[in-house]
Amino acid sequence: MAHPSALLSPEVGMISPRTRARMVQRLQAEGIDDARVLAAMGRIPRHRFVAQALAGRAYEPVSLPIGYGQTISQPWTVARMTAAAVAAEPLQRVLEVGTGSAYQTAILAALADEVYSIERIEPLLLRAREKLAQLGVGNVHLRHGDGAAGWAEAGPFDAMVITAAAPWSLPSLFAQLRPGGRLIMPVADGRGQRLRDLRWDGHTAHERDLGPCHFVPLLAGTVAVASGDHGW
Numbered sequence: 001m002a003h004p005s006a007l008l009s010p011e012v013g014m015i016s017p018r019t020r021a022r023m024v025q026r027l028q029a030e031g032i033d034d035a036r037v038l039a040a041m042g043r044i045p046r047h048r049f050v051a052q053a054l055a056g057r058a059y060e061p062v063s064l065p066i067g068y069g070q071t072i073s074q075p076w077t078v079a080r081m082t083a084a085a086v087a088a089e090p091l092q093r094v095l096e097v098g099t100g101s102a103y104q105t106a107i108l109a110a111l112a113d114e115v116y117s118i119e120r121i122e123p124l125l126l127r128a129r130e131k132l133a134q135l136g137v138g139n140v141h142l143r144h145g146d147g148a149a150g151w152a153e154a155g156p157f158d159a160m161v162i163t164a165a166a167p168w169s170l171p172s173l174f175a176q177l178r179p180g181g182r183l184i185m186p187v188a189d190g191r192g193q194r195l196r197d198l199r200w201d202g203h204t205a206h207e208r209d210l211g212p213c214h215f216v217p218l219l220a221g222t223v224a225v226a227s228g229d230h231g232w
């Protein structure tokens with residue numbers, strides 16, 4: 001787990017810690033009540049995970065572009081998914097599919113012993129690695145690949161957080177969850193997307209609906225494109 005002081009990085013531009021505190025207050029007003037999640041989101045500098053030109057918007061209740069057609073999820077979504085993952089106590093090993101900006105990764109790393117995160121777009125993965133190192137987050141393992149296959153040799157996991165939407169609930173990943181573990185993911189059907197919290201009892205997945213959501217689609221295969229600025 002990252003030492004709390006490691007994340008107290010210098011603030012950039014005009015962003016004050018009060019801006020982050022206001023985001024946390026808003027999340028509380030929106031029903032996020034897990035004190036550990038709120039504390040992590042109050043500590044981790046979200047603006048460091050977006051392009052400097054977007055840093056002033058990092059604490060707004062919106063998703064923002066991170067390049068390569070991808071987005072950093074909005075704060076409520078990160079908080080809700082993390083709160084559902086934390087419910088799988090003890091939270092020792094977490095698998096994240098879709099590292100993206102690595103903001104959710106850093107939040108999970110503040111609450112779990114080890115985080116394993118897979119990203120299919122190589123430049124995003126490389127940027128995530130650099131960002132997490134800059135912020136002193138050491139308990140994260142990153143892999144370039146198709147996360148739909150999971151990370152079998154690192155399992156079993158206590159929780160899995162899938163940050164891109166699929167039209168099914170990735171049943172193959174249950175084999176890498178311990179009994180009592182949780183798989184949290186956006187599931188898309190013809191009518192839209194719903195965030196699902198699936199508790200695996202070792203034989204059956206018990207599903208809970210966490211409400212509507214809007215994610216980029218989970219895509220098969222990997223992408224190894226040259227890193228350009230792509231809006232970063």
Ligand code: SAM
Pocket residue numbers: 070071072073097098099100101102103104105118119120121124145146147148163164215216217218219220221
């Ligand atoms: N939690 C991330 C954040 O806040 O920055 C979310 C990033 S975005 C909503 C979803 C990410 O999933 C993108 O970076 C995308 O490239 C990645 N992705 C999509 N399909 C994937 C797959 N099959 N395996 C791994 N990553 C995938």
